[in-house]
Every structure is written in structure tokens, then in C-alpha cells.
Amino acid sequence: MSRRLAPGGTVAFVGLLVLLLALPAVSSSYFVDFVMTRTMMLGLAAATIVFLAKYGGMISLAQLLFFGIAGFMYGNAALESGARGLNLGWDPWVAVVFALGVATAVALLLGAIASRTTGIYFLMLTLVYGVIGFFFFAQVITISGPGGVTSIAPPDLFSEPVRLYYAGVVLSALAYAGFRAIGGTPFGLALQGIRDDPVRMASLGFNVPLHRTLAFTAAAFVAAVAGLLNVWWNGQIDPASVSIGPTLVLLIIAVIGGISYFEGAWLGAFVYLLANNYMRQLPLVDRIGIREDRFNTVIGVLVLVIMVLSPEGLAGIAAKAGGSLRRTGRRSPSGPSAAAGTAGERTEQPDREPARTTGTGEPSPATPTTKGTVE
Amino acid sequence: MSAHAETERRAGQDPATGQRSGVLRRLPVWGLRLILLLAAAWVLFFARDTPAGPAIVDPGRFAVTVLDGLTFAGLLFVVASGFTLIFGLMRTVNMAHGSLFLLSGYIAIRLQQTMVGRSRNIAPTDVTVLDWIVPLLVGAAVAAVFGVVMQQVFLRWNQGQELRQALITLAISIVLADQMLREFGGLAVTMVWPGDVTHFLTILGQRYATSRLFMLGVALVVGALLWLWLSRTRMGMVIRAGVDDEEMVRALGINVTLVFAVTFFVGSFLAGMGGVMGASFAGAATGSDGSWLLNSLIVVIIGGLGSIKGAVAGSVLYGMVIAFSPSYLPSRYTFYSIIFTFVLLALVLAARPYGLFGRPA
Numbered sequence: 001m002s003r004r005l006a007p008g009g010t011v012a013f014v015g016l017l018v019l020l021l022a023l024p025a026v027s028s029s030y031f032v033d034f035v036m037t038r039t040m041m042l043g044l045a046a047a048t049i050v051f052l053a054k055y056g057g058m059i060s061l062a063q064l065l066f067f068g069i070a071g072f073m074y075g076n077a078a079l080e081s082g083a084r085g086l087n088l089g090w091d092p093w094v095a096v097v098f099a100l101g102v103a104t105a106v107a108l109l110l111g112a113i114a115s116r117t118t119g120i121y122f123l124m125l126t127l128v129y130g131v132i133g134f135f136f137f138a139q140v141i142t143i144s145g146p147g148g149v150t151s152i153a154p155p156d157l158f159s160e161p162v163r164l165y166y167a168g169v170v171l172s173a174l175a176y177a178g179f180r181a182i183g184g185t186p187f188g189l190a191l192q193g194i195r196d197d198p199v200r201m202a203s204l205g206f207n208v209p210l211h212r213t214l215a216f217t218a219a220a221f222v223a224a225v226a227g228l229l230n231v232w233w234n235g236q237i238d239p240a241s242v243s244i245g246p247t248l249v250l251l252i253i254a255v256i257g258g259i260s261y262f263e264g265a266w267l268g269a270f271v272y273l274l275a276n277n278y279m280r281q282l283p284l285v286d287r288i289g290i291r292e293d294r295f296n297t298v299i300g301v302l303v304l305v306i307m308v309l310s311p312e313g314l315a316g317i318a319a320k321a322g323g324s325l326r327r328t329g330r331r332s333p334s335g336p337s338a339a340a341g342t343a344g345e346r347t348e349q350p351d352r353e354p355a356r357t358t359g360t361g362e363p364s365p366a367t368p369t370t371k372g373t374v375e
Numbered sequence: 376m377s378a379h380a381e382t383e384r385r386a387g388q389d390p391a392t393g394q395r396s397g398v399l400r401r402l403p404v405w406g407l408r409l410i411l412l413l414a415a416a417w418v419l420f421f422a423r424d425t426p427a428g429p430a431i432v433d434p435g436r437f438a439v440t441v442l443d444g445l446t447f448a449g450l451l452f453v454v455a456s457g458f459t460l461i462f463g464l465m466r467t468v469n470m471a472h473g474s475l476f477l478l479s480g481y482i483a484i485r486l487q488q489t490m491v492g493r494s495r496n497i498a499p500t501d502v503t504v505l506d507w508i509v510p511l512l513v514g515a516a517v518a519a520v521f522g523v524v525m526q527q528v529f530l531r532w533n534q535g536q537e538l539r540q541a542l543i544t545l546a547i548s549i550v551l552a553d554q555m556l557r558e559f560g561g562l563a564v565t566m567v568w569p570g571d572v573t574h575f576l577t578i579l580g581q582r583y584a585t586s587r588l589f590m591l592g593v594a595l596v597v598g599a600l601l602w603l604w605l606s607r608t609r610m611g612m613v614i615r616a617g618v619d620d621e622e623m624v625r626a627l628g629i630n631v632t633l634v635f636a637v638t639f640f641v642g643s644f645l646a647g648m649g650g651v652m653g654a655s656f657a658g659a660a661t662g663s664d665g666s667w668l669l670n671s672l673i674v675v676i677i678g679g680l681g682s683i684k685g686a687v688a689g690s691v692l693y694g695m696v697i698a699f700s701p702s703y704l705p706s707r708y709t710f711y712s713i714i715f716t717f718v719l720l721a722l723v724l725a726a727r728p729y730g731l732f733g734r735p736a
Contacts, residue, residue: 116728300549
């Protein structure tokens with residue numbers, strides 16, 4: 001079956017999970033509410049970027065759109081009365097199903113259109129998707145309009161903020177484990193094969209666009225779940241929250257963390273939110289002219305430095321450090337395969353190991369093209 | 376590389392393509408024609424209850440809408456041709472293209488205010504043609520120099536790593552946007568057209584601003600110069616050769632590094648020119664950078680990345696959609712016009728995944 005986490009990895013994963021679940025007992029509620037809950041939401045959404053990049057070689061900038069669609073749809077369906085929106089007044093859980101359904105259906109359509117493009121074309125096309133989505137919500141006043149939908153209440157289950165945090169942790173853990181498990185299924189292996197050599201996979205009878213479309217749709221579903229958490233946490237959603245700026249922020253989160261590491265998504269979100277919340281409290285920051293309102297410059301420079309020095313991001317740096325410690329033993333869970341997936345360009349970095357297609361332990365009958373395909 | 380790209384393209388299509396019947400393969404094309412036909416019929420005869428009305432009833436509005444589309448297409452072409460020129464030769468997707476656009480617009484506005492000697496309430500009659508042309512050239516030159524510096528410092532050493540370059544330019548665009556907000560503030564500012572071109576003429580009973588036609592004229596001049604440069608000069612020849620086979624050009628002893636720098640200069644210059652034209656046409660404000668990056672992306676995705684011909688086709692198509700969809704939608708649904716941008720994109724990509732004139736990367 002699928003690859004298992006290395007024993008050490010499982011222990012660390014469970015330990016971290018326990019730690020996160022115990023966190024509200026020991027930490028301030030501000031930290032839990034404003035940093036950790038949002039880390040879980042944004043990390044979950046950013047993990048879908050990682051999923052597509054790592055397994056499919058597709059860097060998607062449309063993930064925040066699905067995040068937003070779910071929020072808008074929930075707001076329209078669940079509100080009974082309000083200044084804007086359709087105010088359908090449905091039961092919250094029906095609204096949840098509706099929101100996820102709409103986001104997934106839209107993703108199926110958009111994914112089908114984008115499935116024949118790859119690489120840089122895919123990046124540009126999904127950016128266009130995201131921005132068109134922003135204009136759609138900003139202009140269509142029956143659904144949202146520029147002011148957005150306000151005073152959205154979560155289902156009763158999440159009436160306390162800390163429960164949203166728990167939901168974020170649980171869903172993140174599920175998504176993390178689920179995404180990793182998909183990597184070992186026949187579908188995931190085929191997807192990685194398509195990333196490395198679409199021609200070969202097509203000639204073996206795999207339906208290349210279909211695999212890409214389905215991966216895109218699955219990722220959008222998870223992003224929509226994160227979007228629901230976000231709208232419950234926020235209580236409102238407006239088009240500005242899905243505009244080009246936040247769209248790039250989500251990509252930046254994935255890039256900071258390391259776009260080929262699932263851990264990196266949450267790590268990146270955590271670092272981003274820490275900086276966002278606490279940077280102004282650092283000593284000397286004012287002195288060198290970095291104020292809160294110049295936050296974007298700091299983030300931009302940070303991304304620039306990461307892209308110039310180490311495109312693998314923080315998780316990549318950590319894995320490299322960890323990897324050199326236990327070079328002798330097993331291969332690390334997500335080292336080389338991740339590197340190969342980063343950009344869909346297998347040989348861009350001389351210091352990389354040759355691309356090993358999946359990095360899975362056992363060869364499986366569904367991986368006809370696993371061996372490194374170095375031409 | 377190109378052989379690989381060729382196979383990649385075939386694989387990108389339905390693997391069953393070989394067995395698909397001709398009818399099925401032609402389906403998107405026929406669908407496209409049918410939709411175009413229906414749209415034309417709608418605009419000509421049936422578009423009642425729309426802001427413009429059917430074209431046979433109100434030919435003036437129709438003519439004005441066509442002109443709106445064409446003039447906007449001119450501006451789109453100036454901006455997008457720079458984007459596609461850079462991509463065609465270097466495979467660099469310059470996500471900071473919109474930032475260069477806005478930077479140049481801001482600088483030109485500052486310079487124009489200095490030249491006129493007033494910072495607000497500038498009337499077109501105060502502005503001579505020189506007060507417009509000089510800021511245009513200076514703004515575009517600043518954008519061009521910035522673009523070359525960016526390319527030399529951040530992009531030269533990782534040539535070929537498309538996604539890394541895209542992310543680097545993305546980061547630069549974020550920093551630039553923030554710094555421009557600090558320097559120029561968040562309020563929209565406008566560049567003023569020279570008084571000599573701001574008149575109105577009457578076309579089939581509709582008044583039309585000559586400044587828009589002037590903009591189209593500038594775009595045509597830019598297009599003609601670009602075409603002459605690419606097709607009649609040695610440098611242009613080298614660039615076209617580089618688009619087709621960069622390694623061969625290198626092997627022939629041509630200094631490709633210099634050619635790259637020149638191309639980046641010209642591409643950024645075009646972004647800057649577009650920025651000044653755009654600032655005169657619709658003003659410069661925070662967020663213009665993002666929306667013009669989007670406009671460039673849409674044009675080149677429709678037309679095909681790296682093709683100047685594609686930039687013309689993409690600009691005209693997109694400009695027409697932008698002009699027609701709000702005018703010829705039923706008045707109650709005008710705000711859905713943004714959907715037609717998406718429909719255009721989807722139709723073109725369904726028929727040709729790499730754009731009308733594009734080739735797979």
C-alpha cells in the first residue's frame with residue numbers, strides 16, 4: 001500500500017498533534033485565536049498548493065479562489081437576512097454541503113480547462129482565474145458586491161472560538177495524512193508519473209488531463225474546507241480577501257515553508273502570522289524604518305531572499321540539515337521526490353540528487369515509470 | 376529540448392487523440408464559430424433592453440463600442456507586447472511587468488506636474504504635446520533601466536528556471552508595490568492628455584474623444600516600430616532566431632547576454648510606455664499594477680506566449696470583449712460582464728491550449 005511515515009516521523013507527528021491539542025490550556029487565548037487558528041486555516045489552504053506542486057508539478061494560484069468561493073457560498077446560503085447576498089437562510093450544515101459542492105464543481109470546470117497546460121502556463125492561467133474570481137465577486141452585487149457578506153455565524157458547534165482551533169488542528173492533521181497517503185495510491189503514483197513524463201504516461205494509457213483535473217478538484221475541495229473555517233472565524237468575507245494580494249500571500253506562505261514539503265505549508269503560515277502579529281513588537285524594528293505598514297516590503301524581501309538562496313524554503317533547509325545528520329540510514333520521508341516536484345523541472349539544480357520519481361518505498365504495480373528518467 | 380517540448384505538447388492533449396474522430400477534434404472550433412455567429416446576431420438584431428441597443432437600430436453606439444474596443448486594444452498591445460517579447464526570447468515570465476507599468480505612470484505624472492508647474496487642476500489646455508511626450512519617454516526609460524537592473528541582478532544567473540524566476544519577480548513586484556504606496560500615496564492620480572489632442576468628434580451622432588484615437592495612434596506607431604525593429608534590423612533578427620533556437624544563436628558566436636539585456640530593456644520600456652498611456656487614459660492608483668499584470672496575462676494567454684502576432688490578436692479580442700460585454704448585455708445583468716473575459720479565455724484554451732499563435736514551452 002502507501003508509504004508509511006518513518007517511525008521517527010510518526011512519533012513526531014503524533015507528538016506534535018498532542019502538543020497542538022493541548023495548546024489552549026497553556027497559552028494565551030490571543031495566541032491561539034489569532035495565530036494558531038489562522039495558521040491551521042492558511043496552512044490547510046497552502047497545503048493544497050503544495051499537493052499540486054509536489055505530486056502534479058502544477059503551481060496553482062487559484063487555491064485562494066476556492067477558499068473564497070466556499071466562504072461566499074456559505075454566507076449566501078446560511079444567512080437569513082442581511083444587507084447583501086442571497087440570504088437563503090438554509091440550515092448551516094446544508095449550507096456547508098452547498099458551499100463545498102459549488103467550490104468543487106467550479107474547480108472541476110476550471111481544472112478541465114487548465115488540464116492541458118503545465119508549468120508556467122498553468123501558473124499564469126490560475127492567477128487569471130483568481131483575479132477573475134475577485135472581479136466576479138466584486139461586481140456581481142446579488143451575491144456579494146464590493147462590501148462583501150457580513151455577520152456570518154458559524155454552526156452552533158463552533159460557537160466558541162477555541163473549537164474552531166480544534167477543528168483546524170484535526171482537519172489539518174487529516175489533510176496532512178491524507179495528502180501523504182494519496183502519494184502512494186495508484187492515483188497518486190500516476191499523477192507523479194505524469195508530472196515527470198506526461199508523454200510516457202499517456203502512451204501507457206493514462207488519461208493525463210483527467211488525472212490533472214481530478215487532482216485540481218481534490219485540492220480545491222480541501223481549500224474550500226479551509227475557506228469555511230476562515231469564514232466562521234472571520235464572521236464575514238469580502239472580495240478584497242480574495243484579491244491578487246492575498247492570492248500571492250498564500251503562495252508566499254507555501255514558498256516560505258518550502259513548496260515541496262507538506263509540513264512547510266503550516267510552517268510557512270506560522271512564520272507569516274508570527275511576523276504579521278508580532279513584528280512591530282520587536283526591539284529596533286522601528287529604528288531601522290520598518291513599520292507595520294511596510295510589512296509587505298519585509299515579506300517581499302523575505303521571499304526574494306528565499307528564492308535566491310534556497311528555493312526549497314524553510315522546511316527544505318530543515319530537511320537538508322536533518323538529512324545530513326542521518327544520511328546513512330533510510331531516506332528521509334520527503335526529500336528527493338519533493339525536490340523533483342518543485343518546479344516540474346527535473347534538472348534545474350546541480351546539487352540535487354537525480355530525480356527519483358516518487359520516493360516511495362516499495363515499487364508497486366501501478367508505477368510503470370518509477371526509475372529515474374534521466375535522459 | 377524542442378523535441379521534448381513537442382512530445383510534451385502531444386501528451387498534454389487527450390492521449391486518445393489518435394483515435395478521436397475528426398468530427399470530435401473539430402468540435403471546439405465549430406463551437407467557437409457557432410458562438411461567434413450567435414454573438415454577432417445578438418449584437419446586430421436582438422440586443423434590446425441593453426445599454427446600447429441592437430446595432431441596426433443604433434449604429435452610432437455600435438461604432439463607438441468598436442472604437443472603444445480598438446483603442447483599448449492599442450493600449451493592451453503596447454503593454455502585452457513587452458511582456459510577450461521578454462517571454463518569447465528568455466522564457467522569463469516577468470510578474471513585475473505591472474509594477475513597471477505603474478512605476479512609469481507615477482514618475483511621468485510627477486514630471487508632468489513639474490513641467491506644467493502645478494500639482495493639481497491641470498487643464499488639458501495647459502499641457503503642450505511636449506509636456507506629455509517628455510514624461511512619457513522619461514517614465515518609460517526609468518522602467519526600462521529598472522527592468523534591466525532587475526534582470527542583471529536577479530534573473531541572469533538562473534536563466535531557464537521559469538518558476539523560480541516567476542517567483543523572484545513576484546517578490547520584487549510586492550516590494551515595489553509597497554514602496555510605491557509609500558512614495559506616491561494611495562490616492563489615484565491622473566496624467567493629463569495634451570490639449571492638442573483633447574477634442575471631440577462626432578461619429579454617427581455620437582461624440583467621441585480624440586484622445587482615445589491619439590492613444591490608438593501611439594499604439595500603432597509603437598507596433599510599427601516594433602515590427603520594423605524585429606524584422607528589418609540585425610538585432611531583431613538575432614532575437615527572432617533566439618526565440619526559435621537560443622543554443623544555436625549562442626553557438627554562432629553572438630553575444631546572447633547582451634541581446635537578453637536589450638530585450639529586457641525594450642520589454643520594460645514598453646511596459647513603461649503603456650503605463651504612461653494608461654495613466655493618461657484611466658489614472659494611476661494602487662492596484663493598477665495587479666490589474667495590468669492580469670491584462671497582460673490574459674492577452675498573452677489568448678494570443679500565445681512569445682508571439683507578437685499573438686499579442687495583436689489577443690489585444691483585439693480581449694479589447695472587444697471588454698468593450699462589448701457591458702454595452703450589449705441586458706441592463707439588469709451588466710455586472711456579469713466580467714464573466715465574458717473568462718468565457719473568451721475558456722473558449723480559446725479549449726480549442727488551442729497554448730493560445731492562438733502560441734507554441735508549447
